Amino acid sequence: MADVTTTEINHSEHAPHVHVTPMWIYLTVFLALAVGTVLTVAASRFDLGMWNTPIALVIATVKAVLVILFFMHVIHSTRLTWVVIIASFLWLGVLFVLTFADYLTRAWNIY
Amino acid sequence: MSSLTLHDVRFVEPETTRNYITHDYGALSWLLTKDHKRIAILYLISITALFILGGFFAVVMRIELLTPEGDLLTSDTYNKFFTLHGIVMIFFFLIPSIPAVLGNFLLPLMLGAKDLAFPKINLLSWYLYIIAAVMGLYIIITGGVDTGWTFYTPFSTQYSNTHVFGVTFAAFIVGFSSILTGLNFLVTIHRMRAPGLTWFRLPLFVWAMYATSIVQLLATPVLAITLVMLMFERVVHVGIFDPALGGDPLLFQHMFWFYSHPAVYIMILPAMGVASEVVAAFTRKKIFGYTFVAYSSLAIAFLGFLVWAHHMFVAGISVYSAMIFSFLSYFVAVPSAIKVFNWTATLYRASVALMTPMLYILGFIGLFTIGGVTGLFLAAIGLDVHVTDTYFVVAHFHYVMVGGAVMAYMAGLHYWWPKITGRMYPEWWARLAALLVFAGFNLTFFPQFVLGYLGMPRRYHAYAPEFQVLNVMSTAGASVLAVGYALPLCYLLWSLWYGRPAGPNPWGAVGLEWATTSPPPMENFHETPVVTWDAYDYPAMMKAMGETQNV
């Protein structure tokens, strides 16, 4: 989003930097979220075989990323904020991957 | 010693008449304080009380185990005692010990900050701790709990008729205390460092606290939610972990150990941080391989999350995931080995002062090494099948937690006691206590390795007669250990009134905490220090002092 025009308000050198996100970005993101919700519902009405679950997950993830980047202003945040967010999802991934490493291999043969 | 001071060498706080202890008077000035140093003292008093309680349970258990028959306590009482010993020692002593007492007191001092980032949250986390502790005490008085500190289902959810709900709720609350402390430390380290204090100028204790806080922040919520599900299951009788209703008890174990294995690193990482500080101060050298030691803390914090199911090798997980967890478990041993070897290398061509904190830390290195290498035994799956759930495991984790974490806590308490109280403790008594703890500890726990390999299962109230000799040795050691822990309680209290005034820097150590007065003033530093030197910069300091004082 290089073309995001932000109004810089900075009253004193000790105050925090202020990025005021323009109105149209908020409204666009809101519309995208609403469309995403409709898409989720629509996709679940059709039998797409094994693709139902991944599609629902992808839509939800895209919506979450939109909220994080724009509503939560992460796109303007420090690198440290990015690190915190990525780390928390990484750790959650560890919980999922290693737990399922057990469940999905329980039925395997022992050679 | 007194000839070696930092005065005239570097930035040093001027003496003041008022410090954080004498700044305000009255109980309310302590109970409503937002000062990190006072909160550290509140923690010190509370965890000492709970350490005594947990120790009481241990002593009674060791007396029971003098004879093979279960003759002193009933089975139920014994089961409650080992459960409460575990819960009190882990959740209420070991996890808060070094972070909440020494970390709270020292972190802002080492960073040159006036306080932690969130002083109110710091006080809140102490109150959460106290609420949980009071709940725990209430439960102990009204009948206790007998599930083991691991709360394994379906025993805890369906079969135990003790206060499982109350005690898991207390653990849930104390978990939030731990999360808030970790959060506070992380933000403080990131945002409150003094000008010039770059990451690689930080003392290794700060690095260790940083790694610890990551674990606290990211592991504890999983325990919290697991306990919530456990409480829900127990109250509503649903089957999340109950096989009769379609649940899987192993899922509870997975989620429990996702927290509780990294929790081991919440206990041992701060201990490693203390070890680095003490080794540097009492050898007057920079820790060998500073960056390796710093990064190894972070490596332990991350790798510690990848190994939890090595607690479950015989529990019924798939053989392939057992292999993965065994493989990863060996990875986490590497950074621990790095630290031990680096401390050892630091002694080379040093000036080693065998004062009390250093004695404790040398003991720590030895005992932690034994605790660590026996972990390698347990990570070898084929061997683990035989030794898991036996006294071998009990000995292993006591070597890490008591021989490691508690020894380092004692070292840190003695090392920073002059800073905290402004008084010196009696050196002779302290050395005696350190030696008693070391000897008593080994006599208590080394026989348990043998017992474990012989096959004596843990959590046994009565045992086969051929195990008696080793159990008697263990109990004899425990009594020495108890004396070793009782001594500091007496002489440290004594020193509050009769100890020699310490002066700002009794050890001739570098580090910002030694640059302010003892005890420090309320604001820590009247002027924010500007740091221009590396951590443990003893050569430069010695050179400067040699020039100014002709040592």
Added chain:
Amino acid sequence: MSDITLGGPPPAPRVEEHHEHHHPFLQHHFEDLGQQHEASTLGMWMFLATEILFFGGVLAAYWVYRVTYPEAWAIGAAQQIWWLGAINTIVLIISSLTMALAVRNAQMGRRMGTVYMLIATLFFGSIFLGVKMYEYTKHWQEGLFPGAAFHWNEVPALAPKVQLFMTFYWCLTGLHALHMIIGAGLLIWFIWRAWKGHFGPEYYGPVEIMGLYWHFVDIVWIFLFPFLYLIHGAHHG
């Protein structure tokens, strides 16, 4: 600074020596408002990291059983009224928008704009909770609360597993609703503070942090909606 050596810091109210003027909400241990803002925002993000692991824990358990009992999960989701969930999703997204606009107004120093947007957020949050209450009541009456109150038995063989699904439904939505209620309480406090004119371009951090929390709760629901209402299967209504 040598005057300090005589007798500790001066008595309250403390005067920040380093700055000629200081903001009424600058805490004494921070150097300036910028440091305070960065510290508190970072603190909130770290708190949200713990929340991710907190909800992630239940979700891990949810997925273990969803993979093990796919049919029961499809039946369980079919017990939900999907359009109520969809409406609630939209309601929550609107409340996120108004929350974001409240932060924007605070940044631009529009006092009443901030107040109105916070009130709107509270309003939509309350609608969400109202709809949730209606669903809860309905589930309770239909015997879909797990434990002794569970009476659903349309497919006897799968009843225990459907009960397991409902256990996760109540756990997840219950924790989410609890977060909403806490958020609503905080909103009331923030409306009062905003009305008193506490916030402005120099000091909008607390509103921003309130927003982070609110958006996080929204994100949780974005995932819960497809997980609990929209599982495709033969029994889908």
Added chain:
Amino acid sequence: MMLSDFPLWPEQASTVAPGVDALMTFMCIVCGGVSVITFFVIFILAIKYRRTPENQLAQDYEPPKALEAAWIIIPFLIFMFMFVWGSWLYFRIQRVPDNAIDIYATGKQWMWKFQHASGQREINTLHVPVGRPIRITMASEDVIHSLFFPVFRVKADVLPNRYKTMWFQATKTGRFHIFCAEYCGTLHSGMIGWVEVMEPVDYQKWLAGGAEGSLASQGEKLFQKYACNTCHTNDATGRGPVLLGLYGTTVTLSNNATVTADENYIRESILNPQAKVVKGFAPVMPTFQGQVSEDDLLKLVSYVHSLGTQKTAVVPVETPSSKATSAGSPLKPGAGIPPQKDKGATP
């Protein structure tokens, strides 16, 4: 105190025990050796460089950085060796030999119940022949227990509602401890017993005395008592599937998933018949949950097992289907549905 009352090393009485002890010895030597060397170095350095009036200041000297690499790489290689050895041993302990004798065990608060294929039942004592592999199939009636034979160096947790297996082959006759190793409540330390390892001849003699008929034949009686035989006939006319030759085969279910007919599947089909309905059959079988005790369940499972194969003692370790579960593999209820098939149509 006599030395025999004070053992320092447990007896070796199984085929895997020497292997476990060998690894233990290796670990003791390597880890003990490294630890002792480290302690010695620390001790020497602390004495040699102790602070004296002449040695007030440390020398400004650092050992070469190459040391750092050495003590990262060398321990790591040693660790990997330990990992490989440990895993190899683990697979030896987990993989059940083909010709194992079946024994069934039930753990309950606070006793061990064992049933032999020929029908003998015993509590807290287990008679086994020396020199023959023994496969123990086990489940718990209440909480998690753990069956532990220290002299055989094997141990496995016993879970409620799920069959797990362990095996050993005794190499020495005698009387040895059985312990419960997973904390299970009040009398956990009383949940102990003895394993009597006998010469095969004596074992046969012991088996001959006092049995109420073999486990399978007792199961057959129960099969009639619960009127299972009215639907599960021996020809294809019954309302239920034919059980002859069923055990160990791969069954196709009504949702087109497949499952191996092993102990856990048979058990689940008795307790919760609707969970996995065989393709082509109506879900009409009532549940027997709460009506059949764990003991009787074992007998029924043993009977169905005996119907499936002539060689009752033989365990199918590898079946044609790659998804088949072997005897030693930990199974969980419901694990038979391959997770990737979760979108399959339901009945």
